[in-house]
Structure formats: C-alpha cells, structure tokens
Amino acid sequence: MRTRIKFCGFTDAGDLRDAAALGIDAAGFVFYAKSPRHLDTDAAAALRRVLPSWVSAVGLFVNAEPAEVRRIASHVGLDVIQFHGDESPERCLASVPDGLAWWRAVRMRSAGVLLESFDRFGQAEALLLDSFSHGYGGSGTGFDWSWIPAVRPLPVVLSGGLTPDNVADAIAAVRPSAVDVSSGIQSDDPRRKALARMERFVAEVLRADAKLCQTSTR
Numbered sequence: 001m002r003t004r005i006k007f008c009g010f011t012d013a014g015d016l017r018d019a020a021a022l023g024i025d026a027a028g029f030v031f032y033a034k035s036p037r038h039l040d041t042d043a044a045a046a047l048r049r050v051l052p053s054w055v056s057a058v059g060l061f062v063n064a065e066p067a068e069v070r071r072i073a074s075h076v077g078l079d080v081i082q083f084h085g086d087e088s089p090e091r092c093l094a095s096v097p098d099g100l101a102w103w104r105a106v107r108m109r110s111a112g113v114l115l116e117s118f119d120r121f122g123q124a125e126a127l128l129l130d131s132f133s134h135g136y137g138g139s140g141t142g143f144d145w146s147w148i149p150a151v152r153p154l155p156v157v158l159s160g161g162l163t164p165d166n167v168a169d170a171i172a173a174v175r176p177s178a179v180d181v182s183s184g185i186q187s188d189d190p191r192r193k194a195l196a197r198m199e200r201f202v203a204e205v206l207r208a209d210a211k212l213c214q215t216s217t218r
C-alpha cells in the first residue's frame with residue numbers, strides 16, 4: 001500500500017490548492033494559539049472549502065476543551081481530529097464528534113513511551129509520532145526511528161523533522177501508514193509553504209514507495 005501524505009499548518013488558500021494538486025491525502029489546520037501557524041475558525045472554514053472531497057481536513061488541537069473541539073470540528077467540517085497535547089484517552093473520546101476519526105500524537109522520548117501509548121490509545125485510528133520538544137510540536141526536529149517496532153497494533157503516522165531530504169529514508173526504515181510534515185515544507189515565512197519543497201517531498205515519497213514495491217516483488 002502506498003504511503004499517505006499529510007501536509008500540516010496551512011494558512012493560505014494558494015498553498016493549499018498547490019498541495020492538493022500535488023496529490024496529498026490530508027491537510028492540517030492548527031487550532032493552537034501558541035503556534036505561528038494557528039488559524040481562527042472562520043479562516044479555517046474558508047480554507048476547508050478549497051479542498052477537494054478526496055483530501056481529508058485534519059484539525060490539530062493542544063489541550064483544547066472538548067466542547068471547543070466539537071464546535072470547531074462542526075464549523076470547519078473537519079474529517080479527523082489530531083490531539084497533540086496531554087489529552088487522556090477519555091478526554092479524546094469526549095472531544096470527538098460521533099463518527100470522526102482521531103489520531104493521538106506521541107512525543108517520542110523513548111521506545112517505552114510508544115508501547116505505553118499503543119495500550120492507552122487503542123481506540124484511536126492511528127498514533128502520530130512526533131519528536132519530544134519543549135513546545136508541543138511542529139519543532140522541525142526528528143527522533144530515533146529505531147524506537148518504532150516493526151509490528152504495531154495501530155497504524156502510525158510518522159512526523160517530526162521530516163524533509164524532502166530524509167523522507168525516503170524514513171519510509172524505508174519505518175514503513176509508516178502515512179507521513180506528516182510542517183516545518184520541512186515551509187518557506188521563510190512559517191505561515192507559508194514553499195512550492196518547490198512540497199513538490200520534492202511528494203516526489204520523494206513516491207520514489208520511496210516505488211523502491212519498496214520493487215524489493216517486495218523480488
């Protein structure tokens with residue numbers, strides 16, 4: 001199966017159109033006021049309308065109140081909720097509107113943290129693996145991929161410091177269900193994306209998948 005691609009942190013309709021035209025599977029909107037990429041709900045709802053129906057809209061939250069997550073999900077028309085703070089499994093379940101998928105971010109400090117999260121967040125659709133940083137994420141730094149076991153009870157979305165230069169190696173090493181990137185495709189302005197970086201990132205994912213396909217059919 002091919003590796004799905006999520007680009008995160010959109011604030012500009014032109015960037016989002018470009019990304020959708022490149023064939024991404026999911027686009028992330030950040031509802032965390034301390035992020036340089038944060039959006040208010042009206043801006044996010046307007047951006048959501050730019051997306052074709054085959055690209056999922058993912059809302060990223062950090063310790064938001066459950067009622068606030070549900071309000072924003074409904075106003076914007078989110079397809080997936082990404083919990084990127086310290087939310088407990090109970091809080092995630094209380095925040096997600098009926099029928100919506102949710103992903104729980106794991107701040108990777110060790111292999112043990114991931115094993116524990118597989119147990120705790122078994123009702124998530126996937127775990128999103130990010131590096132441990134002093135903020136909650138979007139730091140552009142990576143972590144040790146050898147902490148991720150080959151056999152997993154849940155799909156994993158690999159993130160944390162991915163770039164066009166390392167994403168092919170990441171896919172070969174981890175074989176994630178999806179990859180997620182924010183800093184690695186941005187321009188000098190953290191609220192904007194660099195088209196050349198988005199293009200190269202997608203091309204590298206396709207190249208890595210083609211290589212995996214060749215080796216598995218030998």
Ligand SMILES: O=C(O)c1ccccc1N[C@@H]1O[C@H](COP(=O)(O)O)[C@@H](O)[C@H]1O
Pocket residue numbers: 008009028030032035036037060062084128130136137138139140141159160161162180181182183184
């Ligand atoms: O993008 C942000 O500003 C952000 C803020 C708070 C938590 C997470 C955030 N982004 C997510 O972090 C990871 C890694 O991003 P990067 O590629 O290393 O910059 C990714 O999942 C983003 O969705």
